[in-house]
Amino acid sequence: MEIxxxxxxxxxxxxSQQAMRTCFAxxxxxxRAGEVIYxxxxxxxxxxxxxxxxAVIERIDHQGSRTILERxxxxxxxxxxxxxxxxxxxxxxxxxxxxxxxWLMAADQVTKRxxxxxxxxxxxxxxxxxxxxxxxxxxxxxxxxxxxxxxxxKLLCYFSLLAAKSRGGEFSLPFSLSALADYISTxxxxxxxxxxxxxxxxxxxxxxxxxxxxxxx
Amino acid sequence: MEIxxxxxxxxxxxxSQQAMRTCFAxxxxxxRAGEVIYxxxxxxxxxxxxxxxxAVIERIDHQGSRTILERxxxxxxxxxxxxxxxxxxxxxxxxxxxxxxxWLMAADQVTKRxxxxxxxxxxxxxxxxxxxxxxxxxxxxxxxxxxxxxxxxKLLCYFSLLAAKSRGGEFSLPFSLSALADYISTxxxxxxxxxxxxxxxxxxxxxxxxxxxxxxx
DNA sequence: AAAATATTGTGACAATTACAACAAAGTACT
DNA sequence: AGTACTTTGTTGTAATTGTCACAATATTTT
Numbered sequence: 225m226e227i228x229x230x231x232x233x234x235x236x237x238x239x240s241q242q243a244m245r246t247c248f249a250x251x252x253x254x255x256r257a258g259e260v261i262y263x264x265x266x267x268x269x270x271x272x273x274x275x276x277x278x279a280v281i282e283r284i285d286h287q288g289s290r291t292i293l294e295r296x297x298x299x300x301x302x303x304x305x306x307x308x309x310x311x312x313x314x315x316x317x318x319x320x321x322x323x324x325x326x327w328l329m330a331a332d333q334v335t336k337r338x339x340x341x342x343x344x345x346x347x348x349x350x351x352x353x354x355x356x357x358x359x360x361x362x363x364x365x366x367x368x369x370x371x372x373x374x375x376x377x378k379l380l381c382y383f384s385l386l387a388a389k390s391r392g393g394e395f396s397l398p399f400s401l402s403a404l405a406d407y408i409s410t411x412x413x414x415x416x417x418x419x420x421x422x423x424x425x426x427x428x429x430x431x432x433x434x435x436x437x438x439x440x441x
Numbered sequence: 442m443e444i445x446x447x448x449x450x451x452x453x454x455x456x457s458q459q460a461m462r463t464c465f466a467x468x469x470x471x472x473r474a475g476e477v478i479y480x481x482x483x484x485x486x487x488x489x490x491x492x493x494x495x496a497v498i499e500r501i502d503h504q505g506s507r508t509i510l511e512r513x514x515x516x517x518x519x520x521x522x523x524x525x526x527x528x529x530x531x532x533x534x535x536x537x538x539x540x541x542x543x544w545l546m547a548a549d550q551v552t553k554r555x556x557x558x559x560x561x562x563x564x565x566x567x568x569x570x571x572x573x574x575x576x577x578x579x580x581x582x583x584x585x586x587x588x589x590x591x592x593x594x595k596l597l598c599y600f601s602l603l604a605a606k607s608r609g610g611e612f613s614l615p616f617s618l619s620a621l622a623d624y625i626s627t628x629x630x631x632x633x634x635x636x637x638x639x640x641x642x643x644x645x646x647x648x649x650x651x652x653x654x655x656x657x658x
Numbered sequence: 659a660a661a662a663t664a665t666t667g668t669g670a671c672a673a674t675t676a677c678a679a680c681a682a683a684g685t686a687c688t
Numbered sequence: 689a690g691t692a693c694t695t696t697g698t699t700g701t702a703a704t705t706g707t708c709a710c711a712a713t714a715t716t717t718t
Contacts, residue, residue, distance in 0.1 A: 283588075291588045353570045356577055363580035370587035371500075371508045371626040373706085374674075402695060409588040411676045416697060418675090474716095590676085591704075619665060628706045633667060635705090649714095 230273040230299040231358075232334075232351050240344040248329040255320040262302065262328075264316040269331045271303035277324030280403070284315045292407045294362070295398055303331055306359050369408060375418040378408045383428065383437045397433040447490045447516040448575075449551075449568050457561040465546040472537040479519065479545075481533040486548045488520035494541030497620070501532045509624045511579070512615055520548055523576055586625060592635040595625045600645065600654045614650040 233241055244250070252275075255261050261279055262272055274296050281294040281302060293316070296302060302318050334348060365385055372378040382404075386395045397404060401419075405412035422428050429436040450458055461467070469492075472478050478496055479489055491513050498511040498519060510533070513519060519535050551565060582602055589595040599621075603612045614621060618636075622629035639645050646653040 285589075285594075289590060293584070293588075353573075356570075357573050360573055360577035360580060363577060363584055366584050367510070367580055367587065370584065371510075372502075373506060373626060377502075400695065401697095409590060412696090413677080413698080414675050417699090420697080617665065629666090630668080630707080631705050634669090637667080 230275070230301060231355060232271075232273055232301050232348065234347075234351050234354075236344040236347050236351075244345070244348070248333040250327050250329040253326050253328060255324045255326065257320055257322050259320050259324075260317050261320055261324060261326055262318040264304065269304045270328050271301065271306075271331045271334050272318070272329075273327045274298060274300040274302075275325045275327060277320060277322045279318050279320050279324055280399075281316065281318050282406070284317075286314060290406050291409055292399070292403055301355055306355060375408070375410050375415055376422065378410065379415070379418065379422070380427070380437075382408060383435060386435070387437045393437045395435055395437075397435060400433070446492060447518060448572060449488075449490055449518050449565065451564075451568050451571075453561040453564050453568075461562070461565070465550040467544050467546040470543050470545060472541045472543065474537055474539050476537050476541075477534045478537055478541060478543055479535040481521065481535075486521045487545050488518065488523075488548045488551050489535070489546075490544045491515060491517040491519075492542045492544060494537060494539045496535050496537050496541055497616075498533065498535050499623075501534075503531060507623050508626055509616070509620055518572055523572060592625070592627050592632055593639065595627065596632070596635065596639070597644070597654075599625060600652060603652070604654045610654045612652055612654075614652060617650070 233244075236244075253261075255277075262270065276298060278298070279296045279300070280292050281296065283291045283293055285291070294302075296318070334352060369378050369382045369385070372381050383395075386397070387393050389395070399407065401416070402412055405415045408415070419428075419430060423430065427438055429438070450461075453461075470478075472494075479487065493515060495515070496513045496517070497509050498513065500508045500510055502508070511519075513535070551569060586595050586599045586602070589598050600612075603614070604610050606612070616624065618633070619629055622632045625632070636645075636647060640647065644655055646655070
C-alpha cells in the first residue's frame with residue numbers, strides 16, 4: 225500500500241519510504257466503517273497515516289454528546305503529537321467512516337533521528353512541522369467558528385470559510401448535516417430550524433450537501 | 442531593551458541578536474494601556490515581540506461583540522504567521538492591557554535566511570516552528586473549551602485545564618471575570634449567574650481571580 | 659482624597675437553544 | 689425487492705442563555 229500519498233512523507237523517495245517502514249516498525253491495518261481506528265486514551269503515543277478511506281476524530285464527553293474534532297481523508301495524519309493532551313478525560317477516538325487502511329508507527333520513531341540514518345529522515349521531521357502548522361491553521365478556523373455566539377453566526381462563519389476556499393459562493397459540505405451539528409457543537413434539530421430560517425430569508429440555498437451562500441459576510 | 446526574553450530568540454547569543462536587529466530592520470515601539478499595538482487588517486505582515494507589559498489579541502465582530510483570542514505576556518510573539526487569515530473580515534487587533542514595549546519586524550525577514558548569514562538565523566527559524574507548535578496546543582485547548590455546550594461545561598473545562606497546569610485544584614485566572622466571559626464566548630451576566638450556581642453547589646470557590654476547583658473532572 | 663472608570667453582583671424578561679419524539683426520505687445490505 | 693439503518697425535516701415544550709438595567713465594590717487616574 226502507498227504511504228507516499230501522505231504529506232508526512234512528501235518529498236521522500238520511494239526507497240527511503242521503504243527503509244522507514246522497517247526502521248519505524250510501521251504496520252498496516254484495515255478497518256470497516258464504524259470501527260475505532262485509534263483510541264487516544266490508550267496512551268501508546270502512535271502516529272497514524274490514513275492511506276485509504278475517510279475517518280473522523282471525535283470526542284464523546286461524560287454526558288454522551290459527540291463532537292467532531294476533525295475529519296481525516298486519504299493521506300491524513302493523526303496522533304497524540306498532533307492532538308496534544310486530553311484535558312477532561314473524555315473519550316477521544318479516530319473512527320472510520322468508510323472502510324479504511326491505516327499505517328501505524330510509534331511517535332518517537334518519527335521525531336527522533338534513527339540510528340540507521342535514513343537518508344530522508346530529516347525531511348520527515350520537517351514535514352511533521354508543516355503538519356503542525358496546518359493543524360494550527362485548521363484549529364484556528366475551528367476557534368473562529370466556535371467562538372460565534374449563535375447557531376446562525378456559527379453556520380455563516382463556517383460557510384464563508386468554505387466559500388472562500390472554493391473561491392465562490394458555492395461549495396460542498398465535507399459531511400452530513402447531522403455531523404455538521406456535531407462539528408459546530410450544537411443540537412441538530414436546533415441547527416435545522418436555523419437553517420430553515422436562513423433558507424426562508426434567502427441567505428443560503430442548501431440541497432443535500434451542496435450549499436450556495438448568497439450573503440458572503 | 443531586551444528581546445532575548447522571547448522564545449523567538451531562545452538560544453540565540455546576545456551578539457547574534459544585536460546583528461539581527463539591524464538585519465531584520467527591527468524597531469521598538471511603546472504603547473500605553475488601551476492602545477492598539479497591531480491591527481491585523483492592515484496587511485503589513487509583521488511579527489511582533491512583547492518585551493514589556495501584557496496585551497490581548499481580540500476580535501470585534503460585525504455585531505460588536507468582543508472575543509479574546511489570546512493573551513500575551515512578556516516575551517509573547519504575535520503576527521499574521523501565527524494568526525493565519527482572518528475569514529470574516531472582522532477587526533482583529535493586539536491591544537495593550539498595561540504599558541507595553543514591542544519590537545516589530547517584517548515576517549518574511551524572520552523566515553527567509555538573510556543574505557548577511559546571521560550565525561543563528563537557523564535557530565530563529567526553528568524557534569518559530571516551536572512557537573507554531575505551542576500555538577497549536579493553545580488553540581486546541583481553546584477548541585476543547587469552546588466546543589462544550591453549556592456555560593457550566595465551558596467553565597469547568599477551562600478551570601480543570603488551569604488546575605492541571607498548576608498541579609492542584611487551586612489557581613489564578615489570567616484575566617478578570619469580564620474578560621473570562623469574552624474568552625469563553627458567552628454573556629458576562631449569564632456567566633456570573635452560572636458561577637453563582639456553581640458556588641452554591643460547592644463545585645468551586647472563587648475570590649477575585651483566585652479559583653479553587655473542588656470537583657476536578 | 660476625590661473623581662472617574664472598570665469590575666462584580668443581581669434580577670426581571672425576552673430570545674435562543676436543547677430535548678424528545680416522530681414521520682418521511684434516502685442509503686446500504688442481503 | 690425488501691429490510692434495516694441513517695439522515696433529514698418538523699414540532700411542542702423545557703431549559704438555558706442573552707439583554708438590559710442598576711447598585712455596589714474595586715481600581716486607576718488626577
